[in-house]
């Protein structure tokens with residue numbers, strides 16, 4: 001069983017289906033009546049943690065086998081910079097190719113529990129694909145409002161699952177368009193009794209519980225040892241905040257005895273959270289976005305202030321990575337680790353390198369980088385990564401003349 005507590009005023013919310021605190025609009029935290037985390041291995045995907053997810057009846061579970069993604073020890077990149085205990089959590093191996101499946105699984109299951117007929121959301125691609133897939137699985141309708149510059153490959157994946165997709169002008173780089181989109185989706189949902197599923201804790205507290213299972217899994221995969229530092233790509237901020245919550249819950253359950261430091265990694269061309277962190281002030285929305293790292297470019301991050309709070313609480317930090325460094329990191333993860341991720345995920349490796357170089361990371365630390373999405377998601381980035389690779393056309397006879405490199 002769970003209840004909702006406002007993170008601003010501390011009041012318990014009487015309405016278990018509320019998206020925000022009815023008193024002050026604050027972010028609602030889902031809390032559970034027991035600190036224990038009993039595992040239910042008979043349930044699919046992330047639902048083995050069902051006791052810590054806000055669903056009251058298992059019959060509503062919608063799963064495509066999300067979660068249980070591998071925690072890969074780095075084979076070359078870590079040792080190269082004397083970080084022998086570097087791990088990558090490969091979230092690209094979720095059913096639609098990103099960690100958002102964890103959120104969609106909880107969100108769509110919760111939607112079924114509420115008896116709603118449709119979901120509506122805004123997304124640059126990954127969350128949209130997840131909601132569309134889980135919505136298709138649950139036979140509910142979906143309405144997705146996407147960014148003007150969302151990558152075509154991501155949109156194509158979403159369209160294949162069958163929801164209605166509309167591209168909103170200026171969404172993604174104009175704060176006014178962003179604000180209007182959110183308000184209007186909320187109004188549309190209220191009018192039609194649909195569920196608004198935005199992958200932010202400040203908007204969909206129930207669904208976002210799915211993302212914390214990443215922390216649970218990391219602790220289990222490290223045999224109940226917490227990592228020292230966890231690097232998370234940050235756009236809206238909900239992922240980092242959910243993972244931090246997961247670590248705290250795992251410790252409260254008594255499985256680990258300390259907590260990691262959390263690191264928020266943003267794109268340099270669109271980094272309102274890093275800027276606020278560095279200046280020691282609340283988040284201020286940006287007027288423009290100069291980064292092309294689809295998935296983590298939000299001018300006004302909905303969970304930004306939560307991230308600042310979490311970084312402080314965990315003794316962590318924020319840093320920003322130029323797009324070019326992200327592309328280089330993407331190529332290195334593919335060619336040196338066999339990990340094919342999207343540029344928005346690769347920022348964590350770029351950040352780890354930068355922090356190692358500046359002396360912020362010690363060689364004896366256990367470090368985890370969250371690789372949020374798979375490389376197929378961004379076809380333009382694949383093109384960029386492989387454009388300079390030769391692909392000669394040869395005769396079969398010429399195979400014998402190939403020289404070893």
Ligand SMILES: [Zn+2]
Pocket residue numbers: 006007008009010011021022023024025026
């Ligand atoms: Zn409140």
